[in-house]
Amino acid sequence: MGSVFCSNHCVFLFPFVFLFRQSNRLRNLLKEPRHDCVLFANEFQQYSFCPREKGESQEKWQTRCVYSAAVWYYNHLAGMMDIVMITDDQEAVDQYSSLSSGVYVITVRDYLQNFWPDLQAAHELYASVSQVLQEKESEGKEGEYGEHLPPEVLEAGIKSGRYIQGTLNVSKHRAQTEAFVMMEGFSNKSSDIGCRVLVHGDKSRNRAVHGDVVVMELLPKSEWRGKVTALSEGQGAEKSGEDESKPLPTGRVVGILQRNWRDYVVTFPPREGPQSQSRNSQRILAVPWDYRIPKIRISTQQADALQDHRVVVRIDSWESSSLYPNGHSVRVLGRAGELETEVQTILIENSIHVPPFSDAQLREMPVNSPEKPWKVDPAQVAARRDLRESHLIFSIDPKGCEDVDDTLSVRSLAGGKTLELGVHIADVTHFVKEGSITDLEARTRATTYYLADRRYDMLPAVLSGDLCSLLGGVDRYAMSVMWELDAHTLAVNQVWYGRTIIRSSYQLHYELAQALLNGEQAEVPELARLGSERKDDRLAELTQALETLTHIARQLRAQRDQGGALELEGVEVRAQLDEEKNITALVPRQPLEVHETVAECMIYANHWVARKIQETFPHQALLRHHPPPRQEFFSQLLESARARGFTIDTITNKALANSLDRAVDPEDPLVNRLLRMMTTQAMSEALYFSTGSQSLDQFYHYGLALDRYTHFTSPIRRYADIVVHRLLTAAIAAEGEGAPGKGLASNKELEEMSRHINSKNRAAKRAQKLSTELFQCLFFKDRDPQTDLRCLADAVIYSIRDDGVLVFVSEYGVKGPVYLKNREGQVVTFGQDGSCEWQSGSVRRYPDHISTTSACNTSTFRLFNHITVRISVYSSHCHADRLNLEVISNKPYRSTEAQQPRSEGRCQLVQEVVRLAEEASQQAQEKAARGPKLSREERKFCQSKTPNLYSLLEEVRELALMDPEMIPQVCATEE
Amino acid sequence: MAGLELLSDQGYRLDGRKATELRKVQARMGVFAQADGSAYLEQGNTKALAVVYGPHEMRGSRSRTLHDRAVINCQYSMATFSTAERKRRPHGDRKSTEMSLHLKQTFEAAVMTQLYPRSQIDIYVKILQSDGGNYSVCVNAATLAVIDAGIPMRDYVCACTVGFVDETPLADLCYAEESGGVSSLALALLPRGGQIALLQMDARLHQDHLETLIEAAMTACKGVSKVLDQVVRQHLEEVSMLTGE
Numbered sequence A: 001m002g003s004v005f006c007s008n009h010c011v012f013l014f015p016f017v018f019l020f021r022q023s024n025r026l027r028n029l030l031k032e033p034r035h036d037c038v039l040f041a042n043e044f045q046q047y048s049f050c051p052r053e054k055g056e057s058q059e060k061w062q063t064r065c066v067y068s069a070a071v072w073y074y075n076h077l078a079g080m081m082d083i084v085m086i087t088d089d090q091e092a093v094d095q096y097s098s099l100s101s102g103v104y105v106i107t108v109r110d111y112l113q114n115f116w117p118d119l120q121a122a123h124e125l126y127a128s129v130s131q132v133l134q135e136k137e138s139e140g141k142e143g144e145y146g147e148h149l150p151p152e153v154l155e156a157g158i159k160s161g162r163y164i165q166g167t168l169n170v171s172k173h174r175a176q177t178e179a180f181v182m183m184e185g186f187s188n189k190s191s192d193i194g195c196r197v198l199v200h201g202d203k204s205r206n207r208a209v210h211g212d213v214v215v216m217e218l219l220p221k222s223e224w225r226g227k228v229t230a231l232s233e234g235q236g237a238e239k240s241g242e243d244e245s246k247p248l249p250t251g252r253v254v255g256i257l258q259r260n261w262r263d264y265v266v267t268f269p270p271r272e273g274p275q276s277q278s279r280n281s282q283r284i285l286a287v288p289w290d291y292r293i294p295k296i297r298i299s300t301q302q303a304d305a306l307q308d309h310r311v312v313v314r315i316d317s318w319e320s321s322s323l324y325p326n327g328h329s330v331r332v333l334g335r336a337g338e339l340e341t342e343v344q345t346i347l348i349e350n351s352i353h354v355p356p357f358s359d360a361q362l363r364e365m366p367v368n369s370p371e372k373p374w375k376v377d378p379a380q381v382a383a384r385r386d387l388r389e390s391h392l393i394f395s396i397d398p399k400g401c402e403d404v405d406d407t408l409s410v411r412s413l414a415g416g417k418t419l420e421l422g423v424h425i426a427d428v429t430h431f432v433k434e435g436s437i438t439d440l441e442a443r444t445r446a447t448t449y450y451l452a453d454r455r456y457d458m459l460p461a462v463l464s465g466d467l468c469s470l471l472g473g474v475d476r477y478a479m480s481v482m483w484e485l486d487a488h489t490l491a492v493n494q495v496w497y498g499r500t501i502i503r504s505s506y507q508l509h510y511e512l513a514q515a516l517l518n519g520e521q522a523e524v525p526e527l528a529r530l531g532s533e534r535k536d537d538r539l540a541e542l543t544q545a546l547e548t549l550t551h552i553a554r555q556l557r558a559q560r561d562q563g564g565a566l567e568l569e570g571v572e573v574r575a576q577l578d579e580e581k582n583i584t585a586l587v588p589r590q591p592l593e594v595h596e597t598v599a600e601c602m603i604y605a606n607h608w609v610a611r612k613i614q615e616t617f618p619h620q621a622l623l624r625h626h627p628p629p630r631q632e633f634f635s636q637l638l639e640s641a642r643a644r645g646f647t648i649d650t651i652t653n654k655a656l657a658n659s660l661d662r663a664v665d666p667e668d669p670l671v672n673r674l675l676r677m678m679t680t681q682a683m684s685e686a687l688y689f690s691t692g693s694q695s696l697d698q699f700y701h702y703g704l705a706l707d708r709y710t711h712f713t714s715p716i717r718r719y720a721d722i723v724v725h726r727l728l729t730a731a732i733a734a735e736g737e738g739a740p741g742k743g744l745a746s747n748k749e750l751e752e753m754s755r756h757i758n759s760k761n762r763a764a765k766r767a768q769k770l771s772t773e774l775f776q777c778l779f780f781k782d783r784d785p786q787t788d789l790r791c792l793a794d795a796v797i798y799s800i801r802d803d804g805v806l807v808f809v810s811e812y813g814v815k816g817p818v819y820l821k822n823r824e825g826q827v828v829t830f831g832q833d834g835s836c837e838w839q840s841g842s843v844r845r846y847p848d849h850i851s852t853t854s855a856c857n858t859s860t861f862r863l864f865n866h867i868t869v870r871i872s873v874y875s876s877h878c879h880a881d882r883l884n885l886e887v888i889s890n891k892p893y894r895s896t897e898a899q900q901p902r903s904e905g906r907c908q909l910v911q912e913v914v915r916l917a918e919e920a921s922q923q924a925q926e927k928a929a930r931g932p933k934l935s936r937e938e939r940k941f942c943q944s945k946t947p948n949l950y951s952l953l954e955e956v957r958e959l960a961l962m963d964p965e966m967i968p969q970v971c972a973t974e975e
Numbered sequence B: 001m002a003g004l005e006l007l008s009d010q011g012y013r014l015d016g017r018k019a020t021e022l023r024k025v026q027a028r029m030g031v032f033a034q035a036d037g038s039a040y041l042e043q044g045n046t047k048a049l050a051v052v053y054g055p056h057e058m059r060g061s062r063s064r065t066l067h068d069r070a071v072i073n074c075q076y077s078m079a080t081f082s083t084a085e086r087k088r089r090p091h092g093d094r095k096s097t098e099m100s101l102h103l104k105q106t107f108e109a110a111v112m113t114q115l116y117p118r119s120q121i122d123i124y125v126k127i128l129q130s131d132g133g134n135y136s137v138c139v140n141a142a143t144l145a146v147i148d149a150g151i152p153m154r155d156y157v158c159a160c161t162v163g164f165v166d167e168t169p170l171a172d173l174c175y176a177e178e179s180g181g182v183s184s185l186a187l188a189l190l191p192r193g194g195q196i197a198l199l200q201m202d203a204r205l206h207q208d209h210l211e212t213l214i215e216a217a218m219t220a221c222k223g224v225s226k227v228l229d230q231v232v233r234q235h236l237e238e239v240s241m242l243t244g245e
Helices: A017-022 A024-031 A058-076 A090-096 A108-115 A120-137 A151-160 A201-205 A273-277 A339-349 A359-363 A378-383 A437-445 A461-467 A510-517 A532-563 A593-616 A631-643 A653-662 A669-682 A719-737 A747-781 A902-927 A933-943 A951-958 B094-110 B134-149 B207-243
Strands: A002-006 A011-014 A037-040 A083-087 A103-107 A163-170 A178-183 A196-200 A213-218 A250-258 A264-267 A283-288 A296-299 A309-317 A326-335 A393-397 A406-413 A418-426 A475-486 A492-503 A506-509 A573-577 A583-588 A622-625 A687-690 A792-800 A804-809 A814-819 A826-830 A836-845 A849-854 A858-862 A866-874 A882-889 B025-029 B037-043 B046-057 B071-078 B119-129 B158-165 B168-171 B183-190 B195-201
Touching: A058 A083, A058 A090, A058 A103, A083 A090, A083 A108, A090 A103, A103 A108, A108 A120, A120 A296, A120 A309, A120 A326, A151 A163, A151 A213, A151 A250, A163 A196, A163 A250, A196 A201, A196 A213, A201 A250, A264 A296, A264 A339, A296 A309, A309 A339, A326 A339, A339 A747, A359 A437, A378 A492, A393 A510, A393 A593, A406 A532, A406 A593, A418 A492, A418 A532, A418 A593, A437 A719, A437 A747, A475 A593, A475 A719, A492 A593, A492 A719, A506 A510, A510 A532, A510 A593, A532 A593, A532 A653, A593 A622, A593 A719, A622 A719, A622 A747, A631 A669, A631 A792, A653 A669, A669 A792, A669 A804, A687 A747, A719 A747, A747 A866, A747 A882, A792 A858, A804 A866, A814 A866, A814 A882, A826 A849, A826 A858, A836 A882, B025 B134, B025 B207, B037 B134, B046 B134, B071 B094, B071 B134, B094 B119, B094 B134, B094 B183, B094 B195, B119 B134, B134 B158, B134 B183, B134 B207, B158 B207, B168 B207, B183 B207
Parallel strands: A011 A083, A083 A103, A196 A250, A296 A326, A393 A506, B071 B119
Antiparallel strands: A002 A011, A002 A037, A163 A178, A163 A213, A178 A196, A213 A250, A264 A283, A264 A309, A283 A296, A309 A326, A393 A406, A406 A418, A418 A475, A475 A492, A573 A583, A622 A687, A792 A804, A792 A866, A804 A814, A826 A836, A836 A849, A849 A858, A866 A882, B025 B037, B037 B046, B046 B119, B158 B168, B158 B183, B183 B195
């Protein structure tokens, strides 16, 4: 089978036979409509098919097939366009190049040189790939690893239960030795050996890389090993067996079913004298940014130029004779340590691809410029319910929010007997037609990515910031859900779903809305120009509406609480950006009641929409569920709570919510917060799914305590909402016709889409976390930990490990390990005054405390004790920087200033980084003309630094998790 | 191992057919002179030979005689060389007994047995080469043989297998598809009246999909019936030419 790739001026065929059969990635690339590629099944076409001749080799035959397809295509186009067929087979070039006039057969190298002489990146890529191919042939055969078994044997083994299939998951902290295989458990044995199998050492890992689907064989019980539980400091601390937990099932990899290689970011190590050149100067062992990935051997001639640069590479192969996998470089990101490089690294490591919107996409967009303002279409006005005059509609959002996707309205009907509550959501699907390029791009992105200092929109700015955004005072299309509620019982009498046209009267922000509710004097910008009398009237009207809304929300919340909704604590900060995309502050969620009010209305709308689409399309509706957590993940929480004398009941969500509410230490509010944080970590992840693929009892949303839930209210920044909007539109249409309509996508497509959205959401969350940590590191980087007071902070112990404790620094939102024993075997003890000293001694661990003993002193650290730590930055060259916490006193830290509210520390942090950036930019401006402001500042700002790296911090955070797979989900704060 | 991709993104199957496309059907009637009726039918790489004797008096145990209609006796067998692995296939094994029974049921529904009381019609089918859809090929070949024997039938009996892959029904499965874990359904149809003579399904399938699957099978059967009709007409032309009418 050959592939036709059409670019604008030439068409050529590729002998992609093997690749096509095997590589899903190539196929996905071709499927992507934005690449203008077509796959031509020449085997199945009468005129381009040629039967294989006797004695003809497979490759020859395939080349001949592709050639005859090329000839056919040339004739099909009636000679209007010349065809280029590229191959790497020199014989084929000789054989075919002179045969037919319109079809040129050339090698890849000639093709690149003749047609794309100035595409430097492609030339480099080609050079690095061909080098790898050449070297592969000349490689020796002495085996470093055992050979993988052939696929038939694996398949038979899996079926008979002899082998186990699963995804390899390398431990972040001991990437060299420890890995786990998560079983895709259908096998009945999974009950007695649990769902994780340990793979110890790289011999038994046998060339599998993190994420691969592998087949493994269990070792006999005598060779089972435990997992190392001590905090290891860097890679040097090699622990012997005594620190291990009880033996886990252990196995070795015998075969790999599917490689899951993606693009990796690596750093070329600096030259360390002549020994690295001894064998082959062109081969470099590059260190991946991700700890879990082994070093990759790269063949390149640019090794010198790429020193200290971060480079995107792909792994090509891993022969059994080689200790490391071979790869080739794809793209250079930039010098390690520069902010732009680091942010790009975060994106690539999470497989986030956000190119600027293409012209073709922007052409699809409606125009709204001062010369040509966008107007409401009269045809749409006729088709939609007009709420512009009849309803008082307002939005409540964070300050400075551009993409307003939700607005609210409330009014009383029938002389106060009933209330009408309305939630009006931006009608994105009106602008983004299914199948359009914008839609495809949005589907690929699946969500808007928020990083600490920037944001990558899912939709082009003209939609997200303007036409879809429900701004105040302008006419906008909306998708509405309106309930008629009984004024007293708040029972739902009637629900109306439909498309509307609205004009939001007030664009409030949370603080302002709260001030109005509290009866404080507040200035509403929309009313500033009115006379005082009218102003008071309008203000009273607005306040009345807000009060009603709050009343309803309280009731709804109470209803859900009865069902057992959880309120969880997540460390969540959000960067506030000004017009130039500079951060003005990192805003933590201030617990105002109005937040809850808005969130409650949104949850209510989501719930009702979920009911509607699920009822109309029982097998193909996109919903969101939150499976109940596995009880064993609660063990840390239970243990910690017991240390403080609280009992936590985790049987149902209701019991859990109640017991969490009770577990409050009046003297230390942090205790409750930490407990809630631990609960969050025990939670399973909330996921989108298609109703056809799960049974009804799986629909339950554990965190919100709702039987059905979906995402409907933020179509501007989430693709799932767009899908739900389309489903709702189809449901409304089906209702009108009276016939059960067909859903837009089949169950299978929907399931595939929800998997895609789930993985993108996970990536977005990880990227956001990493970028926050990047900024934390940048903040502390310039400070001298010895002198700067801001590097001292109060920390709370929340977990005990063998040679240290895990602490939470609330001021900066940092979690991390504190070692009580260093590599020389010295332990830290404290004198009477709380000063610490390092002496040789021993550490003993108990369930709820850990104590260090040296010659003269004994110190004990209990759970939830407050200690003082010094924060410094630990830079490593190839990975991310991380924050290092060091205990300096066992007394709580009291800053000289009065106790600040905790949030300020964090705001300060980013403000400080930004301030530094601005100073640097001023210097830059003196020299150079203006450029894109932020990037230059930041680059300048970072250049003074040593190379930097920060996935260690990630590691540190993960230490707190029982299971690295469980990425904490903050479900109660979803709206 | 992820199995073979039975239906590519472009809608091609393993052998290059589209989802609803049948394999090439070629058939000849009257291949043996000694039998009352005979036919040879190829459907792709599945080849079958059908021979009909009768109607004649009951042979063997007379106790099976039916006083109001003819008894249909079917025997299905596979040639030792019909599969990739040579294997002795005795007549009485469970698979072929079951298949014989199915054929019998199918033809009892189609042949107008009441015209021949107290007699017997023998249908012998042999698979010469097996490549999926054995039952349906047998039915199609036997139909032609019965017609060749001049035994009145209500209608052609046409059979076809249909599988269900990626929410799409695939018509006329070949061996690779049948063995690839597809839930398949065999259907024998009297196409003119749309009556189902036999419906057989061993695999699990969601009941929502059953209707589309049957729908597709019926369409496929109608396609087969067109081909058979052509074969019969052509055979008739040839025969009448020979007899000089």
